[in-house]
Amino acid sequence: MAGAFWCIVEDDRQGAPKKVMAEAIGEAARLSGGNVEAVWLTDKASEAGLEQLGEWGATKVWLLENAAFAPYRGEVWAAVVAELATKESPKAIFGPVTSRQRECLARLAARLGVGLCADAVGFKMEGDTLVGMRPVYAGKIMSKVTWAKSPWVATLRPNVFRPADSQAGKTAQIERPSVTIPAATLAFVERREETSTGLPELAEAETVISGGRGMKGPENYVILEDLGRVIGAAVGASRAAVDAGWRPHRFQIGQTGRTISPKLYLGFGVSGAIQHLAGMRTSKVIVAVNKDPEAPIFKIADYGIVGDLFEVVPALTTEFKKLLEK
Numbered sequence: 001m002a003g004a005f006w007c008i009v010e011d012d013r014q015g016a017p018k019k020v021m022a023e024a025i026g027e028a029a030r031l032s033g034g035n036v037e038a039v040w041l042t043d044k045a046s047e048a049g050l051e052q053l054g055e056w057g058a059t060k061v062w063l064l065e066n067a068a069f070a071p072y073r074g075e076v077w078a079a080v081v082a083e084l085a086t087k088e089s090p091k092a093i094f095g096p097v098t099s100r101q102r103e104c105l106a107r108l109a110a111r112l113g114v115g116l117c118a119d120a121v122g123f124k125m126e127g128d129t130l131v132g133m134r135p136v137y138a139g140k141i142m143s144k145v146t147w148a149k150s151p152w153v154a155t156l157r158p159n160v161f162r163p164a165d166s167q168a169g170k171t172a173q174i175e176r177p178s179v180t181i182p183a184a185t186l187a188f189v190e191r192r193e194e195t196s197t198g199l200p201e202l203a204e205a206e207t208v209i210s211g212g213r214g215m216k217g218p219e220n221y222v223i224l225e226d227l228g229r230v231i232g233a234a235v236g237a238s239r240a241a242v243d244a245g246w247r248p249h250r251f252q253i254g255q256t257g258r259t260i261s262p263k264l265y266l267g268f269g270v271s272g273a274i275q276h277l278a279g280m281r282t283s284k285v286i287v288a289v290n291k292d293p294e295a296p297i298f299k300i301a302d303y304g305i306v307g308d309l310f311e312v313v314p315a316l317t318t319e320f321k322k323l324l325e326k
């Protein structure tokens, strides 16, 4: 198949690609038979980061290293990638679903005049054509997407695709293309770092705890964070909790919040409204704790406890602590 599959690098802004890139590169390699290249826009790439991309299976890294690429500006990134794609004709352009790439790849698809499969959860090749799968109607239906022309642009939901194995010693060719960098139309005003909870990031975590209106108030999230620290989980929330001002919006799971797909989802005091399920129903194992046996979340839960979360959460924390200390 002519034309490489490109993966736009999501990095930690410190010069290292995020682990979600192993998933994008792994999937692109499976679909293309290993014809995968990374495109990295950054103000400063690290040697270790470049090595990591090679070890995950990128045969080439298109390194676009310039102060103009940080902080991220959608209009700058999309214009530069569009110019490079017009020159190099990749077959597909993938990126993980992150705040930056959600915007960048939509802009990119519009600039290239091609379709976008946003929030893809599966792909297959049918002959020479890529078919993407994405959830619609709050996850009730899977739609199949094909593109009228390439490059096939798609964003990939984190924690769904099997990550590439890291192959020590495998290296990528580094190419530094010259591109026209447009002037930014947005001015950067201020960067505010969120105070870290010390827990994993919601979108990247393999285990996610979610607290709903049943938490009764912001002060009670500390019991979820204690549990999170013991089992290495991120702590998210339902919209009811976010709207009540108990948690910042970045922690909201659901249709108008984050879409997550962890290996394990634990919901406490969450009723399971369709808009919440839209953001977590593809979790591998779903555990729900709710004092109402009729709560809709029990319909999709693999394990359920009918009980008071204020008794169940501390009991789970104690038991997990004992188990993990063994």
Ligand SMILES: Cc1cc2nc3c(=O)[nH]c(=O)nc-3n(C[C@H](O)[C@H](O)[C@H](O)COP(=O)(O)OP(=O)(O)OC[C@H]3O[C@@H](n4cnc5c(N)ncnc54)[C@H](O)[C@@H]3O)c2cc1C
Binding pocket: 211, 212, 213, 214, 215, 237, 238, 239, 240, 241, 252, 253, 254, 255, 256, 257, 258, 268, 269, 270, 271, 272, 273, 274, 275, 276, 279, 289, 290, 291, 292, 295, 307, 308, 309, 310
């Ligand atoms: C356009 C639109 C977009 C939306 N987007 C989102 C979204 O992105 N994410 C989202 O989450 N919602 C979203 N919603 C809101 C959604 O419809 C629900 O209102 C919301 O998810 C309810 O949150 P909850 O489950 O925390 O609260 P509730 O529905 O009030 O449920 C609280 C649950 O806690 C249980 N409970 C109470 N006390 C305890 C206790 N001590 N122990 C155990 N259980 C207890 C109760 O039995 C109940 O089931 C959206 C709605 C609309 C209209």
